Amino acid sequence: MSSERGRAMMDQVYGEGFSKSLPAETTPMLEKTVEHLFGEIWSRPGLSVRDRRLLVLGATAALGRADLIRIQVQGALAGGDLTAEQLREAVLHLQYYVGWGNGTQVHNGVEAALHAHDEKEHK
Structure with missing residues (x-):
């Protein structure tokens, strides 16, 4: 089950x-x-998928893992949880909390996912 x-x-x-x-x-x-x-x-009722995703993005940002950020962003775009504008705003916000180096990796992961999503949408 x-x-x-x-x-x-x-x-x-x-x-x-x-x-x-x-x-x-x-x-x-x-x-x-x-x-x-x-x-x-993830199935618990206390938080939405979007809320949980934002928490994961924050935790992953602290690790500086662009690859994992990209996976979460692809999911966010597929599920309609976050828009490109909201994701870019999250990058800016996280930049100040996780440090510039890790924030740069967040930016790289988000932009790679957005680019891949745009290409997929235009095929």
């Missing part, structure tokens, strides 16, 4: 069909990610 709910939530967070891209062979880490993180934590 948690696996089905987790996969459904992954699709809501990262875009329709995302869960189908998961490997057929599972590992304990992947099982817990699907069943617990998405099936139980």
